[in-house]
Amino acid sequence: MLSADEAADLIEAIATRQDRAAFARLFNHFAPRMKAFIMRGGADAEAAQEVAQEALIMVWRKAASFDRTRASATTWLYTIARNKRIDLLRRNNRPAIDVEDWLTFFAPEDADADKSVLAGQTYTRVKELLSGLSPDQLLVIEKAFFEDKTHTAIAEELKLPLGTVKSRIRLALGRLRDALEKDES
Template sequence: MESQHQPADGTAPPDLALLIEQVAASGDREAFALLFRHFAPKVKSYLRRLGVADPAADDLCQEVMLSVWRRAGQYDRRLASPATWIYTIARNRRIDLLRRDRGTEAELDERALEEPDGQPLGDEIVAARQMRERMLEAVATLPPEQARLLKIFYFEEKSHSAIAEEMALPLGTVKSRLRLALGKMRTLIGGGQGQESEP
């Protein structure tokens, strides 16, 4: 079987969403290596702009990319670009670091997608912020219980079982509500067609 990976010499940019899907489908290490090469320097730079100093930025970057490897199956190209998804993971890891090191209640807000001096970010991060804003607008149209589940699953990166435990719901209920919410999100953002109903 021929490799679907694009050349890594810069002449043909890889399909980043496809690489994530290949990691999810088969644990494709070559696909992950390309993702790492593309995103790791950007993620580290992003974390440093958010005030994370070396070597913590290096460590946090490694954690972010490890999360990309482990959670690739959660990615859905119809809901977000690869950059949106990965920078969201990076922001969450940075907030976790603040809470762990400073004991503060760091909030999930848009300041985490801005540079400290207020200057514009690179085009990729700006695009990620815009896509995330559209996602949050779509989430706001969902019923409250679906919106809460989706925020916990997608933005806080918690597993189905962790959500079920946190919300005291049966695992099957969590899965069915998430399927319904994701279906609505895809339609609202312009993605898939099928609407699933909750049993």
């Protein structure tokens, strides 16, 4: 059993020296407790295990932000776990965006007949072009333009290098632009 001071000392050892032994001790003590805490919040065992691991990885990364004068180690750790659990709930409750749904952004609400026909044609063409992208390109376009995420956030979420995300977006936009330019000529 770790005391509050021992847990705080371990976090500070991680922050100052990236002490793996301190992290292992903290992990072994808190991982099962965090998992149980998350399961009491309604998550299944597998999801709770994942959230507990993500929370403790965040502890490794953010240990330097711990301040024992502002909160106890336990409070700080469980706050991270709670926030990770909320992130999981948001991910699971977010409806999947279908290409069909995206295209409603292109249709004008109030337009005369000519504009409505043109909008319908544009809708159909953009739908065709988007479906012609690779799944990887379509995913990053969705996240960048329809979920309004930064390239950095997309890279972190998809666990990809930032350069890969930027390349996929650039290539997808280039393909869309080229196809639309061919349509105009």
